[in-house]
Amino acid sequence: MTSASASLPPLKVVIAKPGLDGHDRGAKVVARALRDSGMEVVYTGIYQSPESILRAVVQEDADVLGLSSLSGAHLEYARDLCALLKENDRQDVLFVVGGTIPPEDAETLKGYGVHEVFGPGTPTAELVEYISSNARQARLA
Amino acid sequence: MGRSTLFESDQIETLVAKGRQGHWAPLARAVTVVENSPPWEVSIPRAPRPCHIVGITGPPGAGKSTLTGRLIESFVDDGQRVAVLAIDPSSPLSGGAVLGDRVRMETYLTGRPGVFVRSLASRGSHGAVAGSTRNIARLLELSGLFDIVLIETVGAGQTEVAIVEVADTVLLVTVPGLGDAVQTIKAGLMEVADAFIVNMADRPGAAETARHLRLAAGRVDAVYKTVAIEGTGVDQVRDGMYARWRFLLEEGQLEARRLEKWGSDAALVAEAWVADTAGAIALDPHATMQDSVDQILKEASRRWNR
The missing domain is CATH 3.40.50.300 (P-loop containing nucleotide triphosphate hydrolases)
Structure with a gap:
């Protein structure tokens, strides 16, 4: 094997902010932390619809979708996205949600098909570790 | 390993048919395959x-x-x-x-x-x-x-x-x-x-x-x-x-312009192939530069002929 083909290619991550929520400092901090761990991060910008987020996941052939929500509308957006991912044969993407998510909502989100939920104060190292060790599995499963 | 054609014509047909319907996943996956393959293995x-x-x-x-x-x-x-x-x-x-x-x-x-x-x-x-x-x-x-x-x-x-x-x-x-x-x-x-x-x-x-x-x-x-x-x-x-x-x-x-680029394109791919080999072998830092270049080219040829 040559050196170029011996190592795995970088993980591709879409970081998206749905709806009427213009606060994207957290999303940018996460994007940068993932970049620093060697991942290729596509940032979609704020005010995205589930359809535009799906489009990014599909066209970018993402391994991971990270949804950042601080508006309280995470349940609706995550539910819609899970349905869209399934309809479009991309439920193999590792789907994580971060932001101001009440602990009691985490189980609901996982019920929709979200893989993991990260609340305020999560160290970025924890996020990197979770994605690194779970992304390929989600893709291969 | 060696030269490989990444796409069979039926794969291309599938991604085209899906793409026509606005389903981009197969095309997007094909792009990933090309992106992640060394350019000399892409045909x-x-x-x-x-x-x-x-x-x-x-x-x-x-x-x-x-x-x-x-x-x-x-x-x-x-x-x-x-x-x-x-x-x-x-x-x-x-x-x-x-x-x-x-x-x-x-x-x-x-x-x-x-x-x-x-x-x-x-x-x-x-x-x-x-x-x-x-x-x-x-x-x-x-x-x-x-x-x-x-x-x-x-x-x-x-x-x-x-x-x-x-x-x-x-x-x-x-x-x-x-x-x-x-x-x-x-x-x-x-x-x-x-x-x-x-x-x-x-x-x-x-x-x-x-x-x-x-x-x-x-x-x-x-x-x-x-x-x-x-x-x-x-x-x-x-x-x-x-x-x-x-x-x-x-x-x-168009034909003329693309043909003009063909040689430099091939040179770039060959350069990437040589660089890939150079990165994979241990070179003696005390050898002359000429000897090291020879070593890289020999190793590259050896691999290509495997």
Whole structure:
């Protein structure tokens, strides 16, 4: 094997902010932390619809979708996205949600098909570790 | 291992059929395969019908992404089928990247389901395009799903001219006030552009910048003035690209231009292959440079003949 083909290619991550929520400092901090761990991060910008987020996941052939929500509308957006991912044969993407998510909502989100939920104060190292060790599995499963 | 054709014709047929219905997952996956394969292992059949591959380059912050978004709007609303490859730099430290070009384009994608946009990290390539860009553009061309492929480069200064190896037409986007007339006669990127775009043309100095470019650049087709954020002047660029494409198709101009690039393309792939070998073997730092080069080439030949 040559050196170029011996190592795995970088993980591709879409970081998206749905709806009427213009606060994207957290999303940018996460994007940068993932970049620093060697991942290729596509940032979609704020005010995205589930359809535009799906489009990014599909066209970018993402391994991971990270949804950042601080508006309280995470349940609706995550539910819609899970349905869209399934309809479009991309439920193999590792789907994580971060932001101001009440602990009691985490189980609901996982019920929709979200893989993991990260609340305020999560160290970025924890996020990197979770994605690194779970992304390929989600893709291969 | 060795030479391998990555795509069988039935795979291509599947991704084309799905793409026609607006299902982009198979095409997106095929792009990933090309992106992640060493270029010397990628073999893409020649497209029966060419599409216009347009490079959009220029310094960081000149408005390339916004302009690309506006060009998507202008071309698609005029009945054209458009794909975009948007390249951003990879970190030399971690190998990671933040690909932010979609941020400026999203507005123009809603309601235009036929547009395919893909972000690419440069992955150590120095010419402002990723090493896989040419092969990905050829795959998009082969699909027959697009009339035009826009390639937005990494923010480029003076020497990042690799886009000219990939594109049939190179648009150099600049803004007023980036320097005096001497900047426009320097060698490098200015010389390989086929047309100039003075973006943010509502700013002071736009007319002067455009005049300098017109004087300096005898061979370019045109100097356009745009205010991409408002959409001003974008349809003129689009119409200029139609005229340019007709010119390229007439009398074998396109064929000639692509043939001209073939040798340098092959050299780039061979260079990548040699570099890959060089990185994989331990060289004696006390040997002469000539001996080390010999060692690399011998090892490379050995591997190729396996």
